Amino acid sequence: xxxxxxxxxxxxxxxxxxxxxxxxxxxxxxxxxxxxxxxxxxxxxxxxxxxxxxxxxxxxxxxxxxxxxxxxxxxxxxxxxxxxxxxxxxxxxxxxxxxxxxxxxxxxxxxxxxxxxxxxxxxxxxxxxxxxxxxxxxxxxxxxxxxxxxxxxxxxxxxxxxxxxxxxxxxxxxxxxxxxxxxxxxxxxxxxxxxxxxxxxxxxxxxxxxxxxxxxxxxxxxxxxxxxxxxxxxxxxxxxxxxxxxxxxxxxxxxxxxxxxxxxxxxxxxxxxxxxxxxxxxxxxxxxxxxxxxxxxxxxxxxxxxxxxxxxxxxxxxxxxxxxxxxxxxxxxxxxxxxxxxxxxxxxxxxxxxxxxxxxxxxxxxxxxxxxxxxxxxxxxxxxxxxxxxxxxxxxxxxxxxxxxxxxxxxxxxxxxxxxxxxxxxxxxxxxxxxxxxxxxxxxxxxxxxxxxxxxxxxxxxxxxxxxxxxxxx
Ligand code: UD1
Ligand code: CA
Numbered sequence: 001x002x003x004x005x006x007x008x009x010x011x012x013x014x015x016x017x018x019x020x021x022x023x024x025x026x027x028x029x030x031x032x033x034x035x036x037x038x039x040x041x042x043x044x045x046x047x048x049x050x051x052x053x054x055x056x057x058x059x060x061x062x063x064x065x066x067x068x069x070x071x072x073x074x075x076x077x078x079x080x081x082x083x084x085x086x087x088x089x090x091x092x093x094x095x096x097x098x099x100x101x102x103x104x105x106x107x108x109x110x111x112x113x114x115x116x117x118x119x120x121x122x123x124x125x126x127x128x129x130x131x132x133x134x135x136x137x138x139x140x141x142x143x144x145x146x147x148x149x150x151x152x153x154x155x156x157x158x159x160x161x162x163x164x165x166x167x168x169x170x171x172x173x174x175x176x177x178x179x180x181x182x183x184x185x186x187x188x189x190x191x192x193x194x195x196x197x198x199x200x201x202x203x204x205x206x207x208x209x210x211x212x213x214x215x216x217x218x219x220x221x222x223x224x225x226x227x228x229x230x231x232x233x234x235x236x237x238x239x240x241x242x243x244x245x246x247x248x249x250x251x252x253x254x255x256x257x258x259x260x261x262x263x264x265x266x267x268x269x270x271x272x273x274x275x276x277x278x279x280x281x282x283x284x285x286x287x288x289x290x291x292x293x294x295x296x297x298x299x300x301x302x303x304x305x306x307x308x309x310x311x312x313x314x315x316x317x318x319x320x321x322x323x324x325x326x327x328x329x330x331x332x333x334x335x336x337x338x339x340x341x342x343x344x345x346x347x348x349x350x351x352x353x354x355x356x357x358x359x360x361x362x363x364x365x366x367x368x369x370x371x372x373x374x375x376x377x378x379x380x381x382x383x384x385x386x387x388x389x390x391x392x393x394x395x396x397x398x399x400x401x402x403x404x405x406x407x408x409x410x411x412x413x414x415x416x417x418x419x420x421x422x423x424x425x426x427x428x429x430x431x432x433x434x435x436x437x438x439x440x441x442x443x444x445x446x447x448x449x450x451x452x453x454x455x456x457x458x459x460x461x462x463x464x465x466x467x468x469x470x471x472x473x474x
Contacts (some may be wrong), residue, residue: 015108016129017191018058021095021212022046022115023066023086028241034068036115037075038246041253042277042295042313045240046072048118048253050079051279055122058111062099091209092185093201100195109133110194112187112212116240119249120186124236128229132188138224139194139216142184144231151241152182153213155228163226166213170206183213184237193219253278261288283319301336310341318354332364335371353388367398370413383425384409393419393437400425412447421453 026035036046043051046063053061065072066086073083086098096112103110109132111125124142132140143155153166154176166183167176197215204211220226231237235252238245257278258271265284268274276282276294283302288294292306296314303320306312310327317323317334324341331348338356340346349366352358356369359376367381370388375381377394383406384398396417398409407425411417415429418437429435430447439453 016056016058016111017103017106017108018053018061018111018113019096019099019103020046020049020053020061020063020081020113020115021092022072023064023069023089023095023098024116025067025089026116026241029243029246034072035240037068037072038240040118040240040246041250041257041275042293043279044075045118045246046115047076047079048278049113049115049120050076050081052120052122052125053111053113054080056125059108060103062102063115064095064098066095091204091207092212093198093210093214096212097195097198097210100198103191103195106191108191110189110191112189112194114185114239117185117237118240119236119238119252120184121236124229124231125186128186128188131227131229135225135227137188137227138190138219138222140188140227140229141216142186142231142237143181143228144184144234144237145180146182146234147180149177149180149182152239153185154179155181155183157181163216163220163228165217165220168204168207168211168213171204182237184231185212185239186237187212189215193224197222289325307341315346381409383407384411386411387413387415387431389414390417391415392417393421395420396423397421398423398425415445 022036024035029035029038037044040048050061061081063081063083064086065083066089069085082102084098084102086095128140128142151169153168154172156164156167156176158164169177194215197218200218201210201214203209216226238249240246240249254275257276258268258274261276261282262268266282267287270290273290274288274292277296279296280294280298282300285302286300286304288306289308291309293311295311298312298315300317301319304317306323307325309325310323312329315329315332318336320337321334322339326343327341329346332346332350334352335354337354338352340358343361344358345363347365350364351368353369353371355372357374357376358364360378362375362379365382367384369375369386370390372388373386373390375392379392379396380398382398382400390411399422400406400409409423409425410428412429412431414432417435418439420437421435421439421441424440424442427441427444429445430449432448433445434450435441435445436450436452436454439451441451441453445451
């Protein structure tokens with residue numbers, strides 16, 4: 001599960017390709033979104049399968065797509081996967097057959113995985129492959145035992161326990177439905193024999209679909225050996241067909257990631273409510289408070305504290321960073337010893353250098369804030385570059401947008417911006433300059449100057465008392 005794990009390329013993985021079935025709509029989800037893109041612990045469901053292929057060092061991974069193919073392609077484009085299209089979803093055997101052309105001439109073994117079975121451990125799939133090779137099987141599959149096997153294909157064995165066939169729930173007799181050993185839908189085949197057998201699969205009796213498990217009796221009857229690998233932990237074989245199963249899988253995955261983090265020295269005050277993406281990393285002696293969400297490829301250093309209700313996505317935090325309650329941090333970079341929040345929003349492209357403080361109700365976007373600078377309260381910093389040891393008073397706004405285009409604000413080292421100032425971009429505040437509170441700054445402020453961008457104050461001596469007197473008469 002560790003994202004830093006090195007990729008395996010040695011035997012038996014070097015001659016291994018993978019096919020990931022992902023063309024179905026997922027009707028049982030009742031969704032406008034194709035099933036395999038439903039987020040699972042912050043990543044599209046199928047990404048968990050593809051990331052495993054990557055970690056295992058599989059030579060080539062082919063994703064079979066069909067329903068909302070373009071959407072799947074767009075979502076997964078960054079991963080090392082080639083796509084083949086199954087235009088019409090005629091069943092899992094038909095899905096795998098679509099990869100035949102792409103694997104023409106490949107004589108090695110092929111893993112067949114399912115985009116909706118995302119909880120497999122690397123160890124289980126490694127055991128599948130090594131068993132397949134050691135037993136010289138023509139096909140090897142993962143099975144498990146479930147107290148309630150509803151919805152899964154059941155494993156049929158002969159009286160001596162040897163594998164015979166798989167029967168799908170809808171096609172099974174009442175007696176077959178009582179079988180508790182199920183097909184996880186995860187297989188290893190010798191590629192040439194798989195494709196030869198796929199051409200011989202006939203449509204099923206009830207649903208008239210081409211079922212992948214049908215290749216197993218075909219291979220067996222041709223004299224091939226079929227091996228099985230039992231997943232001791234049935235949660236690894238969980239197939240996601242419904243929203244309830246999606247939630248179940250998410251809980252398993254969350255707990256797995258949190259357990260791994262705790263084992264590596266992270267404190268989770270309430271492990272059940274902490275959500276950490278499988279691709280995130282968190283350093284030792286970091287503390288995560290309840291209801292924290294760490295999403296995407298976020299990387300958090302050591303000795304940090306993330307308080308309750310904060311969400312951090314695709315960001316890098318250095319060491320000893322404090323994130324107070326209720327912050328949202330997206331695609332940002334935060335160096336060591338920074339303090340953020342409570343209720344701060346760091347939008348994409350925020351880059352905080354060391355020892356920066358970004359306080360209450362501050363929004364930052366596409367800006368660099370230099371070392372030791374402070375933006376403590378109620379401020380918007382957008383499209384700006386702040387130097388070192390700058391102090392930005394409460395309520396300051398960089399007016400970066402004139403209704404047509406965005407403009408930059410530059411604030412040089414040690415400048416001081418008085419509270420409630422509007423810095424109308426493009427504008428530059430020179431090194432060591434002071435902006436008087438309540439200013440609207442529309443022109444460059446030279447270094448070490450004081451800028452008053454507000455109306456002069458006029459005091460009328462005794463006028464308040466006079467007003468009170470005249471009003472009192474009436
Ligand atoms: C399948 C297995 C079943 C097993 C279960 C494990 C078959 C016939 N049945 O059932 O034995 O217990 O998985 O989870 O294989 N897909 C395509 N093209 C198609 C049809 C499906 O790409 O034409 C993809 C789906 O998108 C999905 C995967 O194949 O990712 C499995 O299909 P699904 O319909 O979910 O099969 P199950 O009914 O779960
Ligand atoms: Ca399924």
